[in-house]
Amino acid sequence: MxxxxxxxxxxxxxxxxxxxxxxxxxxxxxxxEKPWCDEGWFASPALNLAREGYMGTDLLETANTHLTGIRERTYWIFPLYPVILAGWFKLVGYxxxxxxxxxxxxxxxxxxxxxxxxxxxxxxxxxxxxxxxxxxxxxxxxxxxxxxxxxxxxxxxxxxxxxxxxxxxxxxxxxxxxxxxxxxxxxxxxxxxxxxxxxxxxxxxxxxxxxxxRWTDLLAAGAPYVVGFGLWSIYIFQDPQDFLTQLGGNAKxxxxxxxxxxxxxxxxxxxxxxxxxxxxxxxxxxxxxxxxxxxxxxxxxxxxxxxxxxxxxxxxxxxxxxxxxxxxxxxxxxxxxxxxxxxxxxxxxxxxxxxxxxxxxxxxxxxxxxxxxxxxxxxxxxxxxxxxxxxxxxDNMHNGFEPAVAFLRPYAEQGKMIMGSAELGFELGFKSNIVDDWSLGCDSGKTPDVIVEELGYVKNQQSWLSPGDRCYAHVQKLLHHSGYRVAFEQGDFQIYTRDEP
Known part of the structure; x- marks a missing residue:
């Protein structure tokens, strides 16, 4: 052979x-591959840093969460990735x-x-x-x-x-x-x-x-950590309480x-x-x-x-x-x-x-x-x-995500509140009226005009909202007994609306 x-x-x-x-x-x-929530969450602070000089995260609902202060400073993830992304966006575009x-x-x-x-x-x-x-x-x-x-x-x-x-x-x-x-x-x-x-x-x-x-090699080994974590600490001390709350909640x-x-x-x-x-x-x-x-x-x-x-x-x-x-x-x-x-x-x-x-x-x-x-x-x-x-x-990018955002764009342009996953911000804007809230307003009291139930979003709801939980009941009532109807369905997306734009 x-x-x-x-x-x-x-x-x-x-x-x-x-x-x-x-x-x-x-x-x-x-x-x-269609984008998903993590990509939206991590793009937002990088884009804000590149364009406006601060590292806040838009779209995420903060009511009854550990995300206190996240619109001003993002502490729940470690900082180097959004910093590198911000520089990359400035270099090659977003x-x-x-x-x-x-x-x-x-x-x-x-x-x-x-x-x-x-x-x-x-x-x-x-x-x-x-x-x-x-x-x-x-x-x-x-x-x-x-x-x-x-x-x-x-x-x-x-x-x-x-x-x-x-x-x-x-x-x-x-x-x-x-x-x-x-x-x-x-x-x-x-x-x-x-x-x-x-x-x-x-x-x-x-x-x-x-x-x-040699013992002096310990200094060479330790120096990068002192510099790196020292620079990070400057950012942390801008709001240490929000840092502890955000990162502690994420590490739970x-x-x-x-x-x-x-x-x-x-x-x-x-x-x-x-x-x-x-x-x-x-x-x-x-x-x-x-x-x-x-x-x-x-x-x-x-x-x-x-x-x-x-x-x-x-x-x-x-x-x-x-x-x-x-x-x-x-x-x-x-x-x-x-x-x-x-x-x-x-x-x-x-x-x-x-x-x-x-x-x-x-x-x-x-x-x-x-x-x-x-x-x-x-x-x-x-x-x-x-x-x-x-x-x-x-190709669920072109056979699901892009048709869904095309359907949503008129609603976004009219300022309608859209509840759905953060990746919608890539096409509709991270500073638009999109709210990423798995509980669909259970804690915030917000009432969406449009609800985007994408497969990953549904799985997150099923993972974090248990049957019998008040927010689980709220989601089920909102989707099935509150006057919403399925106005768009393609790929992994179901979009609920009350009125046509």
């Missing part, structure tokens, strides 16, 4: 193809696509960092090609690398911190320490999950260079590991790995459960890695195993909500270990083993690529 790995004897061609596939998937997703382009670039930076980590650990560069190949067809990675959230940027800073340290450590140790911790500090000020990368970064420095380190219930560790471990395995990474749903059909091949690939790959004696003894591969372990444990502890978009902080590590095993098994395997590997990787690629391509084909 011919050896497909011979194609990897032309690295420039291979990585050019991988880059093209990534860009096609990420940009295609960015152009066709739009949903330019916002998403930041994440596309961050996704490319993650791939570069993985390549560099493998190279600087003096491992076979084919390992990085396989790992990147596994990653660029994964829909969850492509979604993170094409949406207006900060997860890809945070991960890019984090992986880059390790890549830069490994690149410079042999010839410029002090500069390596300073630059890597500057990137790690940037990750931390982008999102709390940036703190995850401090552990594998510190591990690299202690594992490879403990005998070379995230530390469940410390109160019920057994439940947290069970939830981590079930929610993050089986449901989110594996896509396993016993109630769904076979087609929807095909994504389980991702989890199966990780389990087989990591298991094969751990069973390979050489990997357990070589410093470079031992480091990757330890880095993966500390990252996985830290993520399980810190993320009590088990958010699906946080998988970008751990899946690339698993794919590095899997790629090491794949390359090793191919080299040492006979024809039947190689055939099994080839078939498995082909099946993985087809299933993952199909899952990534389908949303692009479905």
């Amino acid at each position: 011919s050896n497909p790995l011979r194609l990897l004897d032309r690295p420039r061609l291979v990585f050019a193809v991988l880059a093209a596939v990534f860009l096609a998937g990420a940009i295609g997703t960015a152009l066709t 739009s949903l696509f330019t916002m998403r382009l930041v994440s596309v670039l961050a996704g490319g930076a993650i791939l570069w960092a993985l390549f560099t980590i493998v190279r600087r650990l003096k491992l076979d560069w084919r390992v990085s090609a396989v790992a990147i190949g596994l990653l660029i067809v994964d829909y969850q990675f492509l979604r993170r690398a094409s949406e207006g959230r900060m997860d890809a940027l945070c991960a890019a800073f984090g992986y880059a911190s390790i890549a830069v340290y490994l690149s410079w450590r042999e010839t410029r140790l002090r500069q390596a320490i300073l630059a890597s911790h500057a990137l790690c500090a940037a990750a931390m000020i982008t999102h709390p999950n940036g703190g995850l990368y401090f552990l594998p970064l510190a591990l690299a420095q202690l594992y490879f260079d403990f005998r070379r380190l 219930n995230r530390g469940v590991f410390w109160t019920d560790p057994l439940r947290a471990i069970a939830d981590e395995l079930r929610v993050r790995y089986m449901e989110q990474i594996g896509g396993i749903d016993p109630a769904a059909g076979l087609l929807k459960n095909l994504k389980a091949i991702v989890l199966a690939t990780i389990v087989i790959g990591v298991g094969g890695f751990l069973s390979t004696k050489r990997f357990r003894s070589e410093p470079a591969t031992r480091y990757l195993a330890m880095a993966t372990l500390v990252q996985a444990v830290a993520l399980a502890i810190l993320d009590g909500y088990r958010m699906h978009f946080y998988a970008v902080h751990i899946v690339p590590w698993y794919f590095l270990l899997t790629a090491l095993f794949v390359v090793e098994a191919w080299r040492g395997g006979r024809a039947p083993a190689r055939a099994a590997i080839a078939v498995w990787l082909a099946a993985y690629t087809v299933i993952q690529a199909g899952g990534a391509a389908y949303p692009i084909y479905r």
Whole structure:
């Protein structure tokens, strides 16, 4: 049987193809996936900072919430992402696509960092090609690398911190320490999950260079955090009470590991790995459960890695195993909500270990083993690529979102109050009469002229408003017994009105 790995004897061609596939998937997703609430929430403060010099968030209803003062100052998210977005908007202009382009670039930076980590650990560069190949067809990675959230940027800073340290450590140790911790500090000020990368970064420095380190290196390592968090504190002290209220409310219930560790471990395995990474749903059909091949690939790959004696003894591969372990444990502890978009902080590590095993098994395997590997990787690629391509084909941007905002525009121009998700601000304006309030005025007492029930909005209502709750009853009464009617229905959107404009 011919050896497909011979194609990897032309690295420039291979990585050019991988880059093209990534860009096609990420940009295609960015152009066709409808926006969602987080993107609207995070665009608003960045746009205000770029245009008016303050970082307040419009549209969000604040009645009976932890969002006190958010129209003046946004404290519930970490500040670097909106600050970078504001500068980006000034440089290239504001739009949903330019916002998403930041994440596309961050996704490319993650791939570069993985390549560099493998190279600087003096491992076979084919390992990085396989790992990147596994990653660029994964829909969850492509979604993170094409949406207006900060997860890809945070991960890019984090992986880059390790890549830069490994690149410079042999010839410029002090500069390596300073630059890597500057990137790690940037990750931390982008999102709390940036703190995850401090552990594998510190591990690299202690594992490879403990005998070379001096106490003065602590100053180089600590300086970026002092500067970064010092600058952030200036913003915090403009209104410390609002900072505590907003950020404290957003962080609520995230530390469940410390109160019920057994439940947290069970939830981590079930929610993050089986449901989110594996896509396993016993109630769904076979087609929807095909994504389980991702989890199966990780389990087989990591298991094969751990069973390979050489990997357990070589410093470079031992480091990757330890880095993966500390990252996985830290993520399980810190993320009590088990958010699906946080998988970008751990899946690339698993794919590095899997790629090491794949390359090793191919080299040492006979024809039947190689055939099994080839078939498995082909099946993985087809299933993952199909899952990534389908949303692009479905195009709910042009087949749902844009027709919905076209219907809403006359109402917005007349100043009618529209209750719906914040992403409507991309087309109707963030300072318009749009109110993002899942309870539809239950606490604020506001009565909308138009109600936009989009699938994601409905899911949020179902998640946060329990049957029997007064606001749940209010929503049901408003939608079904208050004179509203469905005036528009397309894609994921149902729009309720009282009168035609």
